[in-house]
Amino acid sequence: MLNVIIVGAGWAGNLHAEAVCRHAGANLAAIVDQDEAKARDLSRRMGHVPVFGSAAQCMEAGIPFDAALLCTLPDTHVELAESLIRQGKHVLCEKPMGRASAPIAALIKLAQLNRVNVGVNFNQRFSPAIRELKARLDSDGTVHLAHASMHQHGPVHITDHTHEHFILTDACCHLLDTLMYLNGPIESVHAFGSKIASEIYSDVSVNLRFHNGSIGSMTHTFVGGLHESQHPFQRFDVSTGKARYTVENMLDSLTIYPHPDSFSQRWMPSVFRPRDYASTMLEAVSAWLDSVIGNKEAPVDLSCAMENARVAEACVQSLVQGKTVHV
Structure with missing residues (x-):
């Protein structure tokens, strides 16, 4: 035990x-x-x-x-x-x-x-819709375009626990991790930001180039719906040579738009399976416990965390210097 x-x-x-x-x-x-x-x-x-x-x-x-x-x-x-x-x-x-x-x-x-x-x-890696997207991308060839966006109410003042670039270091880490989980390491970034009635950056938009040669972007705003609102807070949009894939609100659904067809397909988790944010937390912790008990590698280890921090550092540097930064 x-x-x-x-x-x-x-x-x-x-x-x-x-x-x-x-x-x-x-x-x-x-x-x-x-x-x-x-x-x-x-x-x-x-x-x-x-x-x-x-x-x-x-x-x-x-x-x-x-x-x-x-x-x-x-x-x-x-x-x-x-x-x-x-x-x-x-x-x-x-x-x-x-x-x-x-x-x-x-x-x-x-x-x-x-x-x-x-x-x-x-934990967002453990969203059923994100996992379904990952499985399809692994069998669908090379990604050429990947976008991630997030809208969430966030802090406006610098405190002991927040700082000017808080949106990049603390809030965007989930977006960065999911993008790299789906499409591999990020090679370079070019970040833009603005402050809307805020001491810290409230809006960021980051152009991305991945190691596999694909490109994409990441946007995040703190001027968004409260946790209690029903606004979709997140979206991933990935294109390959065969189809476009869209995950809405992290958990809601995966929509597939095959390039040769004039119709779309929608994948949804089973109604008998938990599909809220808390369920991804529970599953992520359980998977890590399994790895310790089974003497296996962590599902998401420190190397992932280090790479995430390196990309966030590059985003901050780009925002400050106004230029493209290699990770």
């Missing part, structure tokens, strides 16, 4: 804890959060497991655990992961792993040295 602790009892931590409790091969050993009330509330709903204010306190108390799921703010990820890896613990971290690539590269070496499994929760 894999003993697991949750570090961070917020929205993501709640889903991670649920995934652990659902997994036949895992046991929830403790909840860690500086906010004791939040930690105790989550503990109560997960069987009254022990609660601690820090991972260090958990270890000092002698709680046996093999793995930690990090659901804290991005600023804390690298430091927490490093400490746990040095203790020989497996780690799954919420995205982004970090806002700079160099510390992630150091974590890769540390994880190899300590022979632990370190993964990153890019």
